[in-house]
Amino acid sequence: MTSLLGIVNKATKVFFDSNSISVDNWTFKCFYRVTGALCIASSFLVTARQFFGSPVVCDAGAASDGIRPEVLDGYCWMYATFKIPIEYKGPCASSEQEMLEGIIYNSYYQWVPIYLFLLSALFYLPRCLWLIMEGGLMKFFGKGTTTRVIEDPEEKRDKLVEFFRANIHNKYNIYYFGFMFCELLNVFVVLLAFWLTDKFLNHRFLAYGFKVYAFYRLPPEEQSIGPFINPMCYTFPRISSCNYYRYGTGGKQESINAICILALNIINDKVFLVIWWWFVFLLGVGVTRIFFRSIQVNSARLRFYLMKIRMSRFFKRNEDMDKIRSYICNCSRGDWFVLYQLSKNLNRPFFMDFLSKLTRMMEMEKKNPNCKGLDEGDGFFDMMLQPNLRAYTSDDKDDKDDDDDEEEEDKD
Known part of the structure; x- marks a missing residue:
């Protein structure tokens, strides 16, 4: 046995x-x-x-x-x-x-x-589809930020905030609705x-x-x-x-x-x-989840409270709580879903620091009259390729440059 x-x-x-x-x-x-x-x-x-x-x-x-x-x-x-x-x-x-x-x-x-x-294998098909659509985004954000001790947290925070503003902000609604489609596919x-x-x-x-x-x-x-x-x-x-x-x-x-x-x-x-x-249990859970998603899509307040429940201990003592509330309630559904997924993967104090910095940056961008208008978002295939072509290549290139610098220092 x-x-x-x-x-x-x-x-x-x-x-x-x-x-x-x-x-x-x-x-x-x-x-x-x-x-x-x-x-x-x-x-x-x-x-x-x-x-x-x-x-x-x-x-x-x-x-x-x-x-x-x-x-x-x-x-x-x-x-x-x-x-x-x-x-x-x-x-x-x-x-x-x-x-x-x-x-x-x-x-x-x-x-x-x-x-x-x-x-x-049949039940694994929606998972395969979602992995293709997800494109390794959470893996990119979680590189070096999921452990208890994070090296150079401020540098990594600023890098991820800039990446979020440049590549994700108002572009990832399809990321959220793609996940909903996979949940529907499960049923x-x-x-x-x-x-x-x-x-x-x-x-x-x-x-x-x-x-x-x-x-x-x-x-x-x-x-x-x-x-x-x-x-x-x-x-x-x-x-x-x-x-x-x-x-x-x-x-x-x-x-x-x-x-x-x-x-x-x-x-x-x-x-x-x-x-x-x-199967009966899965059917009940799946239908309940879809019903919950339909409410979640149309309720910004519910989306904020879901984030608050997950990060309640850190929300209570955060000085930017009003700004965070305003940003989460007014951001796109795709932005909220990416942030909610990050809250499950990143080191929680680091994520709270990341969210506070992102909120302040978005507030400054909103007040700046020279800031660009809202991006209409990428297409389906652009969204799937985006994390791989932009995030990974730049990240791997930086790592390669760092390795080359270390080799030159060793030679000197």
């Missing part, structure tokens, strides 16, 4: 880039990080034969003479019809269900591990995952969790009688039937019917039950 958890942990770290810089929020992380880890862990779990045994074990009864068990099991795992005879009265079987549906082909069991892995991905999983499980997933909850709320004596069918057995039957064809001693083909036990389905039914409830 320890080795299995180690593999899952390594796969999760490789698949999900976890670092100290945050470019989203906790709800966004629930979609791509928690869901991805859950699907990958489940994918490894359903392939752990050393814990749950063979996925299928078949018994041909009196006709089993001359049949190798591993051959029969392998054949039925690949080509079984999974139709339980009407006469079968064992557990997890319903003659009414079989009469209504006829022959059932449940070959999707073989694809469960692969499907779960692909599902985790769409959940709905798509519901639909795909329902198709994958032969249209038995949409109400799967609710039906299981309703079934197990019934008294035990009612669960085994009447028209009630255990949804877990209905979606993931433990008992199946398989028609195995072989050539007999006379050279003619003969059909042998075998009853098979699908041991792996005692894990599959619980895995997809957890996934169903997790």
